[in-house]
Amino acid sequence: MKLLVLLAGLVGLIPTISSLCAIQGCDKWWNTGARHNPSITGACAVLFDENCCKASKTFYIVKKEEEGKLCGTVSSFNPLSSCVGPRIKDDIESLVVMPGCTLEVWDKGSGLQNAKKEEAKSYNAGNYKDNVDRYKRNKLVFSASRTIQIVEEINDDFDDMDEDIESYRCRCNQGLRPIGK
Numbered sequence: 001m002k003l004l005v006l007l008a009g010l011v012g013l014i015p016t017i018s019s020l021c022a023i024q025g026c027d028k029w030w031n032t033g034a035r036h037n038p039s040i041t042g043a044c045a046v047l048f049d050e051n052c053c054k055a056s057k058t059f060y061i062v063k064k065e066e067e068g069k070l071c072g073t074v075s076s077f078n079p080l081s082s083c084v085g086p087r088i089k090d091d092i093e094s095l096v097v098m099p100g101c102t103l104e105v106w107d108k109g110s111g112l113q114n115a116k117k118e119e120a121k122s123y124n125a126g127n128y129k130d131n132v133d134r135y136k137r138n139k140l141v142f143s144a145s146r147t148i149q150i151v152e153e154i155n156d157d158f159d160d161m162d163e164d165i166e167s168y169r170c171r172c173n174q175g176l177r178p179i180g181k
Helices: 002-018 026-031 111-121 123-135
Strands: 045-048 059-062 067-071 084-087 094-097 101-106 139-143 149-151 167-172
Touching: 026 094, 026 149, 059 084, 067 111, 094 101, 094 139, 101 111, 111 123, 111 167, 123 139, 139 149
Parallel strands: 067 084
Antiparallel strands: 045 059, 045 094, 067 167, 094 149, 101 139, 101 167
8 A cells, every 4th residue: 555655656746857847947047147158148059968958967069150970978089080079969858049040950970961962962952851851850950039949858849859969050140041051
């Protein structure tokens, strides 16, 4: 009987656990200092390895017009690797995009490289590749207009990409510039 009461109590905590962002969410991270930090406000985006933009854990500030592959456990120690940032490859769980910027993320290390190859052929080839990647759930694109764009828990709406982001491109103040331009 005690076990049943204990299990019922634990099951009752599940909604509370999933709403932890209400206590320590991206809004709180932004409002308690990030919005006044020039290295963040002057960037394109911030990638976090924990839900709710927990800056106490590993995070990476993506500069404007930056693109590349994220480092993982092995690649971060390889001197020949072109990876950037801390070891957050396949570990991103929340992100923030700065106003005027667009962040593209792929679930493969070659995602950006493959997209750029098609974009170099023509606008149409780049656009087609973009649509295929999105359709196959290999790519997400987040844009922020006048305020920051927050994704507190990638696993909530984009479960297929949760802890599965390996490459990225971040562009700012491009207006409606077509892909491949």
